[in-house]
Amino acid sequence: MESDIEAFLNSVKQICPNLTDDELTQYASKLTIEELDKKDFFLQFGKVQKCIGFVINGLVRSSFVDKDGNEITVGFYSEGDYATHYPAFITQQPSKYSIQCLEPTTMVCLSYENMQWIYEHLPNLERYGRLVAEEILKRQQARIESFIFQTAEERYLDFIKHHSGLFNRVSISHLCSFLGIERQSLTRIRQKLAHQ
Known part of the structure; x- marks a missing residue:
């Protein structure tokens, strides 16, 4: 369990190498580990996503059901990715998507409330949050443009x-x-x- 959090913190340090050990320790104190089985849902359609999940091991799939009842896959998230419907997470609105495990999956999770606490008390980690949000936005834009171009x-x-x-x-x-x-x-x- 500690090694999972350590692996996550190492990935944070790669993006923000100037974070101090104290900042990382405080960050770690706000994290939880979630172990999910294959077919378990990390997020279900119509529910508010309570925490954002960083995939340590495993694979999850994000999908929605269209008006004809077809399940449409919009994303795969594996090791090193964040599993989230980010716009719904940051606004704490019900999600239009479900996120389901395709394999047994271990995630390091941060609740919405703890994320707000971190941004308020650890401003250097706000930069990390911005960089993650930018990466999520770039991926979403690339997906949209792939269907256009x-x-x-x-x-x-x-x-x-x-x-x-x-x-x-x-x-x-x-x-x-x-x-x-x-x-x-x-x-x-x-x-x-x-x-x-």
């Missing part, structure tokens, strides 16, 4: 390039949903690429 094949190649470690950890149906393509289309794309 890329073909299905380009989205698939992009996924392989940037998420090669996830390729054998996610199901074909979840991958198709994430890429916004039918299973047959993905099969055609893979066959075409195999013959290039």
Whole structure:
């Protein structure tokens, strides 16, 4: 358990190397560990996300259900990622998404209340929060733009390039949903690429 928090604090220090040991100790005192099984929900649609989760081990998937009842995958979060519906978390509004474990998952969690306390009492950690928020925003924008500017094949190649470690950890149906393509289309794309 302590090693999980230590691993998390090391990732914080990589982003903000000027943090003091005292600041990190105070930060650590506000963190909790959550152990989840495969298929457990970290966040359910319509619920307020009480804490933000940093994935130490495992893999989670963010999704929503469209008006026709189809489950649409919008993100995969693995080791080193934050599992969150960030806009709903920072406003403490009910989430439009669910976040479910695809594997047994360990997360280091920080509650909304503790995050506010940290920003008030440890201003150097506010910079860390801003950098995390910027990274989440960049990823969301890249996803939106992938549907505007890329073909299905380009989205698939992009996924392989940037998420090669996830390729054998996610199901074909979840991958198709994430890429916004039918299973047959993905099969055609893979066959075409195999013959290039």
